[in-house]
Amino acid sequence: MDEQPFFRKLNSLFTSKEIFDFLSSLEVMSDTMASGALQRISEVEADDNGLKNPEGVLENEVFRALCFQFEFESSKLSNTGLLNALQALIKLRIDPQSTLMASLLLEGEERLGKGQLTVKNLCALGESLIELEGPSCAMLEQIVSHMQDKDIGKWSPREMVMVYKMLQVTVREREQYQDFLNRLNSVTLSMVSQLSPKFTSIILNSLVVLHQTQAVPLVTALCKHSVKLIPYFTGDELINVLEAFLYFGHREKTLTEALETHVPKSIFTMHPRTVSKVMQYCCRKMILSKPIFDAVAEGFISDADRFTTDQIAECIVPFGTLNYLPPTASSLFRKLETVLHIHFTHFQPHTLLNLLHSFVLIQRYPVNFLPKIFSPYFLQKLQAQPPGLDRIVTSQLTRLFLTVTLECPFYEGPKLLPKYQAKAFFTPCSSLDVHLMKRVKAGLLYLLKKRIYFSSEVSTPYFYTVDIEIKLDEEGFVLPAAQREEVHRRIALCVDGQNRFCINSHNLLGEEAIKQRHLQLLGYEVVQIPFFEIENLQNCRKMAEYLHKKIFPHTYGLSC
Numbered sequence: 001m002d003e004q005p006f007f008r009k010l011n012s013l014f015t016s017k018e019i020f021d022f023l024s025s026l027e028v029m030s031d032t033m034a035s036g037a038l039q040r041i042s043e044v045e046a047d048d049n050g051l052k053n054p055e056g057v058l059e060n061e062v063f064r065a066l067c068f069q070f071e072f073e074s075s076k077l078s079n080t081g082l083l084n085a086l087q088a089l090i091k092l093r094i095d096p097q098s099t100l101m102a103s104l105l106l107e108g109e110e111r112l113g114k115g116q117l118t119v120k121n122l123c124a125l126g127e128s129l130i131e132l133e134g135p136s137c138a139m140l141e142q143i144v145s146h147m148q149d150k151d152i153g154k155w156s157p158r159e160m161v162m163v164y165k166m167l168q169v170t171v172r173e174r175e176q177y178q179d180f181l182n183r184l185n186s187v188t189l190s191m192v193s194q195l196s197p198k199f200t201s202i203i204l205n206s207l208v209v210l211h212q213t214q215a216v217p218l219v220t221a222l223c224k225h226s227v228k229l230i231p232y233f234t235g236d237e238l239i240n241v242l243e244a245f246l247y248f249g250h251r252e253k254t255l256t257e258a259l260e261t262h263v264p265k266s267i268f269t270m271h272p273r274t275v276s277k278v279m280q281y282c283c284r285k286m287i288l289s290k291p292i293f294d295a296v297a298e299g300f301i302s303d304a305d306r307f308t309t310d311q312i313a314e315c316i317v318p319f320g321t322l323n324y325l326p327p328t329a330s331s332l333f334r335k336l337e338t339v340l341h342i343h344f345t346h347f348q349p350h351t352l353l354n355l356l357h358s359f360v361l362i363q364r365y366p367v368n369f370l371p372k373i374f375s376p377y378f379l380q381k382l383q384a385q386p387p388g389l390d391r392i393v394t395s396q397l398t399r400l401f402l403t404v405t406l407e408c409p410f411y412e413g414p415k416l417l418p419k420y421q422a423k424a425f426f427t428p429c430s431s432l433d434v435h436l437m438k439r440v441k442a443g444l445l446y447l448l449k450k451r452i453y454f455s456s457e458v459s460t461p462y463f464y465t466v467d468i469e470i471k472l473d474e475e476g477f478v479l480p481a482a483q484r485e486e487v488h489r490r491i492a493l494c495v496d497g498q499n500r501f502c503i504n505s506h507n508l509l510g511e512e513a514i515k516q517r518h519l520q521l522l523g524y525e526v527v528q529i530p531f532f533e534i535e536n537l538q539n540c541r542k543m544a545e546y547l548h549k550k551i552f553p554h555t556y557g558l559s560c
Helices: 003-010 017-025 031-045 054-058 060-074 079-091 099-113 119-136 140-148 157-170 178-191 198-207 216-228 235-247 253-266 270-283 289-303 309-321 329-346 351-362 376-384 391-407 432-448 510-521 542-549
Strands: 454-459 465-472 491-497 523-528
Touching: 003 017, 003 031, 017 031, 017 054, 017 060, 031 060, 031 079, 054 060, 060 099, 079 099, 079 119, 099 119, 099 140, 119 140, 119 157, 140 157, 140 432, 157 178, 157 198, 178 216, 198 216, 198 235, 216 235, 216 253, 235 270, 253 289, 270 309, 270 465, 289 309, 289 329, 309 329, 309 351, 309 510, 351 376, 351 391, 351 510, 351 523, 391 510, 432 465, 432 491, 432 542, 491 510, 510 523, 523 542
Parallel strands: 491 523
Antiparallel strands: 454 465, 465 491
């Protein structure tokens, strides 16, 4: 039988028995046909869990005869026959130490040394070696060296992808093969639009592993291309894409829109690893997407048992960080309480603290679990595991303690000992916008006439730093900032720059929202000065008029 009708017939068969019966009916076949038959058997019989019918395949006489011929006539095989057979036998889980595999590998190595392999052959051999031996295989470096001498412009997308995968496991130093990578990146850029979801994901992952931060045009093109492919990525492929967006600091509004369409449709079938990566992406980019968050909440309520403790934290912490309660909040937190009661001891200490801290940011109080959190035993475990009791961890502990003190007066459990309390909250994500602060201070000086009537960046005994503080006496007159007696009211101005809000939103981040809530409970009159209300005020007088209305709404306007 000629090869074309042979392969048409082969591809119409869907069980190993049908394939073996078909092969038995043939008197002669080429090595390419025989290796193609092995590949088809691997396609129908092998999956991620191994062989579906190992005895029916490995003990079959036709299969054994094929293997015998490949082992003892390896030197007579064509390159295609040799390498296709090797790939098929790897998928069929044939013992890598067997004489059959050793014979094929040795023949492949000899042909590699003699320079007899084409680009396609080199890629096939490289793929087999990665599957068999992993990144330690010295032959992979030999293959990459051969690839450098080939004409990259003639490679197919599949060959480009395979070379990226080989470089990913062979490059040990940052500069190694960088000239080759630069050429590879340049040619790949011209074929981005042809890349399948699988290839797009693999190349993005390789660029991350290979630290290709200078390949900006390629990264940008791949990120834009990947947005169109969101519905077609597998879970692991989508994880690679999102990790690349995070690593390269790339942001595409259209990616959020694509995820907002895809996640709600797929939430009940998405793997928890994929769901948690989507939430991690939103959290790190400060993207409050209500369609995504609402869908994730529903998915968790529906089947929380699918999630590991780390995945639970990765999915839930963003609700607190971005200060959002979904419509299903009551059901969500009931489910979380149940999960915590059952699996409390399974959570790593830092994961648990991170999770409970996120609760209080959105006014959900885990009072049933705080006695354990504030216990010396738990605090010692926190201290013993990296990152220990660093500034972020002590800030989280202190915020939990302050929350139950101010918002849960009925809590009677153990308190957080002073040695574990932060001196001041560490909030790198909500740092002061210096430029905005300068403009507000200029407006206040215009309004109050003298600098002595307000102070900035004031430390309080309650761990918070007030952006600007103004003191008033009983009659409402402004007092000098240094005066401590006869202070009847304290006004805290919160100068909120863009970094204190979710991206493209007027929604305050959780840490800033709880700060303003706590300052009010501590007796301050909180006046929020958000960037979006003052960014278009063009001079000091306009700023002063705005501040007058915000701070002193019941007094007359500015005097000339």
